[in-house]
Structures are given as structure tokens and as C-alpha cells.
Amino acid sequence: MPSTEQQSPLFTRIDWRDQSASLLDVRPRTAGLVLALAAVAVTFVYNHQVATTALVGTWDLRRMDWLLFVACILLVRYGVVPLVANWERSSGTVREFLRRPAGLLSLAWILGFAVLGLVGPELIGMPRVDFYADYQPPVFTTSHVTNIANVECVGPVTDAGCHGTWQYPLGTTSTGENVVNIVMYGAHIALKLSITAAMIMVVVATAVGTTAGYFGGWVDDVLMRYVDFQQTIPAIVVYIIVATMYLGKGLFTLALVFGLLNWGGIARLVRSETLERRESGYVRAARSAGASDLHVLRRHIIPNSAATVITAATRQIPLLILAQVLLAYLNLSDVRLRSLGEILNRALPPLGVGWWVVASITVFLVGTVLAFNVFGDTARDVLDPKEVA
Amino acid sequence: MTDDPLLAVRDLKKHYPVRSGLLRRVTGQVKAVDGISFEVREGETVGLVGESGCGKSTTATSVLRLEEPTAGDVYFEGDDITAYDDDEQKRFRRRAQMVFQDPNSAFDPRMTVGESVAEPLAIHGLRDDDRQAEIVSDILERVGLSADDADRYPHEFSGGQKQRIALARALILNPDLLVADEPVSALDVSVQAEILSLLDDLQSELGLSMLLISHDLGVVREVCDRVGVMYLGEMVEVAPTEELFANPQHPYTEALLASIPEPDPRSRGEAVELTGDVPDPSNPPSGCSFHTRCPRVVPPEDFEFPDGSFRQVLDFRLAAENGDVDTDALAGDTALREEFGLPSSLPDPDAESVLAAAISDAASGDVEAAADRLADAFPTVCERTDPELVDTEAGHPAACHLHDAASEHAPPELTNPQD
Numbered sequence: 092m093p094s095t096e097q098q099s100p101l102f103t104r105i106d107w108r109d110q111s112a113s114l115l116d117v118r119p120r121t122a123g124l125v126l127a128l129a130a131v132a133v134t135f136v137y138n139h140q141v142a143t144t145a146l147v148g149t150w151d152l153r154r155m156d157w158l159l160f161v162a163c164i165l166l167v168r169y170g171v172v173p174l175v176a177n178w179e180r181s182s183g184t185v186r187e188f189l190r191r192p193a194g195l196l197s198l199a200w201i202l203g204f205a206v207l208g209l210v211g212p213e214l215i216g217m218p219r220v221d222f223y224a225d226y227q228p229p230v231f232t233t234s235h236v237t238n239i240a241n242v243e244c245v246g247p248v249t250d251a252g253c254h255g256t257w258q259y260p261l262g263t264t265s266t267g268e269n270v271v272n273i274v275m276y277g278a279h280i281a282l283k284l285s286i287t288a289a290m291i292m293v294v295v296a297t298a299v300g301t302t303a304g305y306f307g308g309w310v311d312d313v314l315m316r317y318v319d320f321q322q323t324i325p326a327i328v329v330y331i332i333v334a335t336m337y338l339g340k341g342l343f344t345l346a347l348v349f350g351l352l353n354w355g356g357i358a359r360l361v362r363s364e365t366l367e368r369r370e371s372g373y374v375r376a377a378r379s380a381g382a383s384d385l386h387v388l389r390r391h392i393i394p395n396s397a398a399t400v401i402t403a404a405t406r407q408i409p410l411l412i413l414a415q416v417l418l419a420y421l422n423l424s425d426v427r428l429r430s431l432g433e434i435l436n437r438a439l440p441p442l443g444v445g446w447w448v449v450a451s452i453t454v455f456l457v458g459t460v461l462a463f464n465v466f467g468d469t470a471r472d473v474l475d476p477k478e479v480a
Numbered sequence: 481m482t483d484d485p486l487l488a489v490r491d492l493k494k495h496y497p498v499r500s501g502l503l504r505r506v507t508g509q510v511k512a513v514d515g516i517s518f519e520v521r522e523g524e525t526v527g528l529v530g531e532s533g534c535g536k537s538t539t540a541t542s543v544l545r546l547e548e549p550t551a552g553d554v555y556f557e558g559d560d561i562t563a564y565d566d567d568e569q570k571r572f573r574r575r576a577q578m579v580f581q582d583p584n585s586a587f588d589p590r591m592t593v594g595e596s597v598a599e600p601l602a603i604h605g606l607r608d609d610d611r612q613a614e615i616v617s618d619i620l621e622r623v624g625l626s627a628d629d630a631d632r633y634p635h636e637f638s639g640g641q642k643q644r645i646a647l648a649r650a651l652i653l654n655p656d657l658l659v660a661d662e663p664v665s666a667l668d669v670s671v672q673a674e675i676l677s678l679l680d681d682l683q684s685e686l687g688l689s690m691l692l693i694s695h696d697l698g699v700v701r702e703v704c705d706r707v708g709v710m711y712l713g714e715m716v717e718v719a720p721t722e723e724l725f726a727n728p729q730h731p732y733t734e735a736l737l738a739s740i741p742e743p744d745p746r747s748r749g750e751a752v753e754l755t756g757d758v759p760d761p762s763n764p765p766s767g768c769s770f771h772t773r774c775p776r777v778v779p780p781e782d783f784e785f786p787d788g789s790f791r792q793v794l795d796f797r798l799a800a801e802n803g804d805v806d807t808d809a810l811a812g813d814t815a816l817r818e819e820f821g822l823p824s825s826l827p828d829p830d831a832e833s834v835l836a837a838a839i840s841d842a843a844s845g846d847v848e849a850a851a852d853r854l855a856d857a858f859p860t861v862c863e864r865t866d867p868e869l870v871d872t873e874a875g876h877p878a879a880c881h882l883h884d885a886a887s888e889h890a891p892p893e894l895t896n897p898q899d
Contacts, residue, residue, distance in 0.1 A: 128848050170484075180592075242833060263838065297863075356709070370584075371584055372580045372584075372585040372586030372587070372646075373584050373585070373586055373587050373588045373596065375546070376578070376580065376586060376599075376646070376649060377577075377599060377600075377603070378546060379544060379546055379577060379578040380571050380572030380573060380577065380599065380600035380603050380649075381569070381574065381600070381604065382599075382603045385602060390588075390599070391588050394588075394590055395588065395589075395590060
């Protein structure tokens with residue numbers, strides 16, 4: 092007999108015939124994601140078919156920018172939206188995070204890095220070659236740069252040498268580029284690269300890891316053997332081949348190659364998380380209530396792997412930034428000749444007089460790498476519910 | 481409405497393939513559930529008991545088709561659930577729910593209790609938040625929690641409270657059948673009693689039918705109307721609870737009943753101990769699968785064995801077959817007899833001569849010959865044929881050769897081998 096006839100008066104009645112789930116029943120965030128991706132696709136087609144030069148004013152979009160747009164949309168949908176939509180819950184996590192000094196410092200550095208990278212180059216412009224202002228030391232320091240032929244000091248000159256000025260707070264290179272602008276632009280490149288490559292890695296690793304762990308059997312075997320195989324291929328070698336022969340030595344190639352070849356470790360972690368959660372009581376309860384695989388994956392498996400994925404991705408980001416600097420130093424990555432690596436290669440002043448260029452770049456890189464690592468550690472501590480409980 | 485029981489299980493089997501080697505070839509079968517049948521009627525609570533590994537939980541998941549049964553039929557109100565299509569399956573999921581053993585892993589740590597409890601509603605298409613909240617607060621109060629608890633997280637609750645919440649989640653779809661897999665065995669004894677009485681109350685209020693799975697006969701006695709006893713994937717006895725406790729018909733049931741601790745300290749020491757280990761379900765013993773441990777194993781008809789002594793002889797033989805007789809450490813006939821609890825001589829001279837020969841074989845190091853000699857001389861019906869689940873004189877069915885019409889010899893009295 093149907094369950095509706097047998098209810099005690101105390102029990103809530105539900106008429107299931109009214110509750111048919113329809114395909115149109117999508118959440119606004121899903122609709123937003125689809126719309127945003129569609130908008131990017133339409134603009135992309137428009138840009139390639141109709142307005143083939145600059146899209147708006149002088150803003151000429153390159154393929155890296157398209158990749159970045161897609162990555163940013165995914166970041167907003169799966170990072171920012173859940174954080175804001177469940178603010179009641181996530182505020183607790185954020186507070187917990189900010190209560191830790193290491194977390195606060197690393198977050199501040201990353202935010203500063205992101206803001207500088209995003210708006211810095213637009214606000215203060217690209218580094219410019221200026222032979223009337225080469226070898227200028229940073230403010231508050233002095234250097235005997237005037238001993239070098241054709242070098243004139245912008246600031247006052249005393250017995251101690253040339254004094255740095257506020258015009259060039261971090262000094263200039265041997266071709267007179269302002270180091271502040273260089274670091275800003277370095278942050279810009281690093282930001283673009285890390286968002287894009289990290290999103291590629293996160294998406295692929297989560298998809299592969301959860302599929303392998305959840306469905307098991309030959310799916311698991313095939314995917315994980317592929318990961319084994321992929322991990323034997325050094326991304327840097329593939330990058331050199333692809334960049335010099337096919338796609339060019341730009342950020343696009345770097346993000347694509349490193350993003351598509353470095354997700355193996357994350358996928359492995361996600362898989363083991365999934366294996367553990369697949370047998371957990373809440374997954375079995377959801378299944379016995381009639382949940383589909385998709386529901387279980389979306390509601391339970393993937394959200395619970397978030398901590399692992401975030402931690403692992405923040406470990407990959409500094410490696411990417413360093414790899415880019417290294418490749419640029421070796422002339423294997425061209426970013427309009429303004430990457431940190433190229434500056435190190437091209438504009439390094441003679442020993443003893445240009446220490447500030449190396450120092451600024453090193454401090455920036457060390458700070459950023461450290462910040463991402465500390466951020467990842469703290470995020471894991473805070474997000475891991477086992478430790479909170 | 482029909483006269484069909486709410487749930488009828490017919491000859492249910494669930495075998496898991498054992499794969500080994502590089503090519504993952506199937507090299508064997510673990511017969512987790514091997515042909516069991518039972519019924520759950522409207523408003524009735526049926527218990528399934530047995531040791532761990534006897535297939536109780538597999539039965540539960542197969543009955544709900546959370547795992548596809550290997551063979552057999554499960555009828556829900558007369559409809560075969562293994563033939564359900566997707567829509568019917570979804571409707572069935574609303575009407576049959578499950579509660580799991582460990583309440584500590586039963587909730588997604590990222591979801592509030594309210595969200596967890598409301599999840600089945602969302603799965604079945606009720607997505608209106610206000611309506612969900614209303615139903616959730618109603619059901620939380622029904623299981624003895626407060627409506628405000630919906631906004632808290634699982635780790636803020638104790639084990640007993642979590643099991644209440646798990647019950648709320650299982651009952652929120654207002655099912656007709658609840659399968660509870662060891663619902664209280666992860667809880668403190670005092671909390672166990674609370675949850676069991678809650679189950680009892682809810683069941684009578686809601687007219688719920690329940691399949692309760694437990695290794696603990698004490699729990700079963702508390703709530704069940706009828707009990708099925710399982711051993712190694714087979715049902716060995718089914719009886720109304722009172723009758724099972726008063727008049728057990730299967731030696732395994734007797735042993736389980738004897739294992740319930742008596743609160744009276746003076747009545748200690750009457751426990752029937754089972755000898756040997758639970759056999760491997762991938763390689764179950766021939767005949768009655770309980771014969772390797774049965775304290776009342778049927779002796780061969782041609783010989784006279786005093787109380788329970790055939791058990792020791794059989795233990796010795798099985799140990800010899802498995803190579804568990806350490807002839808180096810146990811030099812000499814007397815040492816062997818002592819180790820296996822064999823009497824210094826059997827009263828039946830024919831039996832004694834066979835046993836003595838076997839022991840001297842073993843003592844001289846030829847354990848295999850000893851095993852063969854005993855197997856040839858002392859065949860037992862328990863080893864040869866698998867007993868059917870048939871009605872006994874007590875009025876309920878049990879699967880044991882002691883109740884065979886053919887076995888005319890008096891069953892040996894149940895005594896403690898150490899006596």
C-alpha cells in the first residue's frame with residue numbers, strides 16, 4: 092500500500108507526485124557559469140572572425156588571456172561563489188585561518204601579490220629603458236656607480252657615492268628600467284601563470300582522481316596507469332620541445348604544458364581521498380536514499396577533497412613561478428622581454444654595483460614561494476575537519 | 481492491499497568473485513550469502529543474528545539492492561525489486577531505508593545536521609528550503625532532539641545523538657521498511673537501551689516494518705518479533721523471538737544464547753564454548769558448514785561415543801587435515817591426547833582401536849595417515865550432506881541433522897568439553 096495512506100498524524104506528509112525534479116531546475120550559479128563561458132566563447136569567435144585586431148581600444152587579447160578568462164570564471168564559480176554563498180559557514184573557516192599569524196601573513200602577501208600583479212602594470216606602466224637613469228641605487232642606499240663610464244647619478248652625490256632617490260625606490264637596472272615596475276610586471280606574469288595552470292591542474296586532477304577512486308575497477312586501472320606514465324615525463328622537456336617547435340615560447344605554452352602534465356600527484360591524492368569517502372556512512376546513506384552517482388560526487392566526494400586539492404595546488408604554484416623564471420633566464424620563455432628571469436639574464440649589472448636588482452627579485456620570489464607554501468599548510472590545518480573537531 | 485508480506489526474500493545469494501594473478505582471473509567465490517529466505521511482514525521486526533562475517537550486512541545491502549544479488553529474488557509487496565526500472569527503483573528507495581552501524585562516519589562533516597537529514601528530500605526532488613526546514617525540525621523532535629540542532633555540525637553531537645540523527649535521516653522519507661545494520665553496536669550500553677526503545681516507539685507509532693541486523697542476541701530479544709540465525713551465509717534457524725530463546729533447535733543458536741552474559745555471578749561457567757575458528761567463506765566446509773565447530777556433531781552410527789567425545793575426535797582429525805598437529809612438540813600418544821582433550825580411552829573398543837591407531841600414526845609423524853584413517857572410520861552425516869531448513873518438533877524451522885527423521889540415534893547431550 093502506498094506510503095501516503097499509512098501516515099501517523101504526527102508525521103509530515105509529502106506528496107511525491109508534486110516533487111518531480113525537472114531539468115530546468117538549475118541553480119543560479121550553474122546558469123551563471125554557463126552564461127559566462129558562453130560569453131567568453133562568443134567574444135572569442137567575434138574577436139577572430141570580425142574584429143581581428145584590438146577588441147576594445149588598444150586592448151589586444153592574446154591566447155593566454157582567453158585561457159586566463161576561462162580559468163578566472165572557474166575560479167569564481169568553484170572558489171569565490173561557494174565561499175560567499177555559504178558565508179555563514181565559511182566565515183568561521185576564514186576567521187580560524189586569520190587567527191593564525193602564519194595564515195594572516197601569507198594571505199596578506201598573496202593578496203598584495205595578486206593586487207599588484209593585477210593592477211600594478213596598468214597603473215604605473217611597463218618597465219622602460221632609460222639610459223639617463225641606469226644603475227641607480229635604491230632609496231636610502233649609496234653606490235659608487237658613477238665610477239662606471241657614462242653613468243650619471245639622479246640623486247645627490249656625496250663621498251659615499253650616488254644616493255638613491257624616491258624616483259627609483261628599488262633602483263634601476265643597467266638599462267635604466269625601474270625595478271619597481273619590473274617586480275610589478277613579474278608579479279603580473281606569475282599571477283596569470285599560476286591562476287591558469289593551477290586551474291587546469293585542479294580541474295583535471297579532480298576529474299581524474301574522483302573518477303578513478305569512485306568507479307574503481309578497470310577505470311581506476313587505466314587512469315592510474317596513465318598517471319604513472321605521465322609522471323615519468325618531465326614537463327620541462329616537453330615544454331622546451333613544444334615551445335620551440337610548435338606553440339612558441341609564451342606563457343600560454345607554459346601554462347598549458349605544465350598544467351596538463353603536473354596534475355598526476357594531485358589526482359593520486361584525490362583518488363585516495365575518494366576511496367576513503369566512497370565507503371563512508373554518509374555516502375552509503377545517500378545511496379540508500381536513492382542518490383545518483385553524480386549527486387554523491389558533487390555533494391560529498393568533491394567538496395570533501397577540497398582541502399587536499401587546495402593544499403596540493405598551492406604547492407604547485409611556487410614551482411610554476413620558479414620554473415617560469417628559470418626558463419626565461421635560459422631564454423626559453425619570452426614574455427615581451429620583461430620577465431624576471433630575462434631581467435636577471437639581460438640586465439644584471441656588474442658584480443658589486445647592481446646587487447639591488449638581484450635582491451629585489453630574490454626577495455619577491457622567496458616571499459611568494461614561502462607565502463604559497465605557508466598558505467597551503469594553514470589551509471589544510473583549517474579545512475581538515477578531523478583536526479577542527 | 482494484498483496478503484503478501486512487505487518483504488519476502490527467496491533463496492538470496494550474493495557471491496563475491498576472488499580474483500588473483502596478473503590477469504585478474506576469477507579463481508574462487510566468497511559465498512557471503514548463500515541461499516537464504518525470510519519474510520518481513522507489515523509492522524513486524526525481524527532480526528538477523530550471527531557472528532561477524534556470516535553475511536548479515538551483505539544480506540541487508542542485497543535486500544535493498546544497494547548491491548546486486550548474485551541470485552534469488554526479493555519481493556517488496558509482491559513485486560520483484562530486482563526487476564525494477566529506474567522510476568520504480570526510486571520509489572522503492574523512498575519506501576525502504578537503511579541505518580548503518582557507525583554513527584561517527586555517518587555524516588558529511590561539511591554539512592549541518594539539518595542539511596544531512598534533509599538530503600533524502602532533496603534527492604527525491606523536494607528542494608524548497610523552508611519546507612525542508614519544517615520537515616527536518618519536525619523529525620528531529622520526533623527522535624528526541626531539538627529543532628535548533630539542525631544548524632549544528634555532526635562533531636558537536638555524541639554517538640547516541642548521532643544515531644538518533646541517522647534515524648531521523650532514514651525516517652524523513654516516511655519509509656515502510658527500515659533496515660538497521662547493527663544500529664547500536666558502536667554505542668555505550670546505556671545509550672544502546674535508549675536507541676532501542678526509540679526504535680521500538682517509532683516502529684509502533686509509524687507502523688514501520690524493520691529488519692534488524694545484530695551480532696548481539698540481547699539487542700534482538702529487546703526489539704524483534706522474529707529472529708533468523710545466520711551462519712556462514714546460510715540461515716540455520718528461524719523462530720519467533722520468545723520461542724528461539726526458550727527452545728533453540730540448532731546447536732549454533734544454543735551456543736549464541738549461551739554467550740549472552742548472565743548478570744547472575746553464581747550461574748557462571750555453563751557457557752558452551754565453540755571450538756575452532758569461523759571457516760573461510762571462500763572455502764566453506766562440506767555438508768553442514770557448522771560441523772567443524774558444532775558441539776553436538778552427529779557421531780557415526782556404527783560406534784558408541786560418550787557425551788561430546790566425538791567432537792574432540794573430529795577436532796583432532798580436522799587439525800590433522802589442516803596440518804595443525806605439531807608432532808615435534810607433542811611427542812608421544814599421551815601428549816597428543818592431552819593436547820586435543822581426547823579421553824585416555826574410548827569406551828567403544830572398536831572406536832578406541834581406530835583412534836589409537838590414528839594417534840600412533842600422528843605420533844610417528846605421519847599426520848596425513850592419521851587424518852585419512854579417522855575420515856574413513858568415522859564418517860558423519862554432518863560432513864556429507866547439507867541439512868535443509870525444515871520444521872522441527874518445536875514448531876519452527878532449523879537446519880540441523882539432529883532433526884532429520886533419518887537420524888534415529890539420540891543426540892548427544894550438550895555439555896562443556898572441559899567438564
